[in-house]
Amino acid sequence: MKPLIPSRWFRGLVVLAGLALPLALSAAQPKKLLVVTATKGFRHSSIPTAEKVIAMLGANSGVYEVEYVRGGPDGKDDAEVREKMSPENLRKFDGVIFANTTGDLAIPDKEYFLNWIKSGKAFIGMHSCSDTYHGYPPFIQMLGGEFLTHHEQVKVECLNESPKHPSTVHLGEKYAVFDEIYLFKNFKREEVHGLLTLHTHPNKGYPGDFPVSWCKEYGQGRVFYTSLGHREDVWDAEWKDGNGRRANDPEVSKAYQQHILGGIEWALGLKPGDGKPRDLTYKVSAEEAAAGFRPLFNGTDLTGWRYRNPNGPKSWSAQNGMLVNTLPGKDDHGTDLVTEEKFKNFIVRYEYLVPKGANSGFYLRGRHEIQILDDGDAGPSLTSNGSFYNHTAPAKPASRKAGEWQTVEATLIGDKATVILNGVKIMDNVTLDRPTGGELDNRVNEPGPFLLQGDHGAVAFRNLRVKALP
Numbered sequence: 001m002k003p004l005i006p007s008r009w010f011r012g013l014v015v016l017a018g019l020a021l022p023l024a025l026s027a028a029q030p031k032k033l034l035v036v037t038a039t040k041g042f043r044h045s046s047i048p049t050a051e052k053v054i055a056m057l058g059a060n061s062g063v064y065e066v067e068y069v070r071g072g073p074d075g076k077d078d079a080e081v082r083e084k085m086s087p088e089n090l091r092k093f094d095g096v097i098f099a100n101t102t103g104d105l106a107i108p109d110k111e112y113f114l115n116w117i118k119s120g121k122a123f124i125g126m127h128s129c130s131d132t133y134h135g136y137p138p139f140i141q142m143l144g145g146e147f148l149t150h151h152e153q154v155k156v157e158c159l160n161e162s163p164k165h166p167s168t169v170h171l172g173e174k175y176a177v178f179d180e181i182y183l184f185k186n187f188k189r190e191e192v193h194g195l196l197t198l199h200t201h202p203n204k205g206y207p208g209d210f211p212v213s214w215c216k217e218y219g220q221g222r223v224f225y226t227s228l229g230h231r232e233d234v235w236d237a238e239w240k241d242g243n244g245r246r247a248n249d250p251e252v253s254k255a256y257q258q259h260i261l262g263g264i265e266w267a268l269g270l271k272p273g274d275g276k277p278r279d280l281t282y283k284v285s286a287e288e289a290a291a292g293f294r295p296l297f298n299g300t301d302l303t304g305w306r307y308r309n310p311n312g313p314k315s316w317s318a319q320n321g322m323l324v325n326t327l328p329g330k331d332d333h334g335t336d337l338v339t340e341e342k343f344k345n346f347i348v349r350y351e352y353l354v355p356k357g358a359n360s361g362f363y364l365r366g367r368h369e370i371q372i373l374d375d376g377d378a379g380p381s382l383t384s385n386g387s388f389y390n391h392t393a394p395a396k397p398a399s400r401k402a403g404e405w406q407t408v409e410a411t412l413i414g415d416k417a418t419v420i421l422n423g424v425k426i427m428d429n430v431t432l433d434r435p436t437g438g439e440l441d442n443r444v445n446e447p448g449p450f451l452l453q454g455d456h457g458a459v460a461f462r463n464l465r466v467k468a469l470p
Contacts, residue, residue, distance in 0.1 A: 036098050036105070151181075155178040158175045167263035235253060308337070364410060
């Protein structure tokens, strides 16, 4: 009887199986990572916890195994750094982790080190990694940002900018954590792929671009950085202080561990994910474009806008897709911003964010101010948030808390205006027969520009779009 499988097929299957076996074994081999916790500046008490967690994640996942470069207490013993980060030793590894490093480490050939990463290696940095090599700009350029300062530890809700990335896919829209939150210098949003960020200052609350975590491509290599990880209870779900307390729930720590594991896997090329900078150019949705809406702000610069007073403070800037009015001090004033184009009849839509105690306004035709104000729980009035300032009070309260994005749709046809705030109609066919104060002029029946009040307080706008009406 003939065999069910021809002998030549069988021999081929045996050969293929023999080839597949070493390939499978090779694919299962863990990557080798050099974990650097050496310091020349401040040494975090969380470093031993970081070392333990990084090793645990590698062992439990089977993704990588680690070797340490500790460099001695406070970085005083540089011999270990010189030896283990020499070109000869680096060739044994697939990547490196800088976990809470500080200062100018004794790497013997920094240029080789960066070229080694560019050749296709992984670089992973946690927390004070950005407080390393302040005097060596190529390192800062590789990392993507440089530590500037921090204030007191605080609870923040980090916004997830890349919900499909391996480091953030598990975090949902927001990740709440209590930690020491860094502020950066030499950070260029256009050169990194944002992962976690804040839209308000972590301690002072004013709006702006405050990055928390990012990644980037670096030659053929990949760089992942998270500024989180100052506290032991961010790293470790089981850690407690001497009194048995912790500021973060264990689930926060577990999420952080997944955050760094996902970043490590991405940097090693084991999991797919975007590492290219996002295009911050604002485009209206396909539905709104079909309805006739177009952007008023392009998301990247002040094209189409001018300062009301050309000699006033240049307080406005484009930051991570937002149009932000920044005032350095409590009593400082900015400058109003005005569109170069004029409009008569239209529907305008926008979102805004104000910190506590802030005051701004959005002017229709440059003459009618829709008040923007953090007025807490105060009821509707002629000067409350959403009012036509000193003209018409909102029909009902619809404001959100300071620090939250709020949405507005305003329609102006002739002298009749309707306003919807956060989905609630607060003005219905109101007659605007006069300017409301602070106007550009009093020609209320003529076309005019949109004006953003900048001389009263900090504010941010985004997703500004308009539909001209006949």
